[in-house]
Amino acid sequence: MCEVKVFKREGGREILLLNDVYLVEEDGGAIRFETIFGEQRIYEAEIESVSFSDNKVIIRDKT
Template identity: 60%
Template structure:
């Protein structure tokens, strides 16, 4: 995947919330921001894999 856009469903519409934004925050408030591409997402493994842009 090159880029991910986050949508929110409103009725039958999908409204764009975020484009090209990657922000990670722990439950304790620690934050990290990356310019990266999402390589994979596994909800069953609670895992997101990112890679440097353009690789």
């Protein structure tokens, strides 16, 4: 299984939000993440980038 880390871009920095994420879904204008441990979080944000080679998703506030 391929898990990713989720970061939020703020002021040029990447802040780690979640580890071991296996599910990323659009949820009514928000983004829902679920970890392999069953933790779920929903962010009112948009995806900035996804890197499969770095196992990383970066989100940012909606513009």
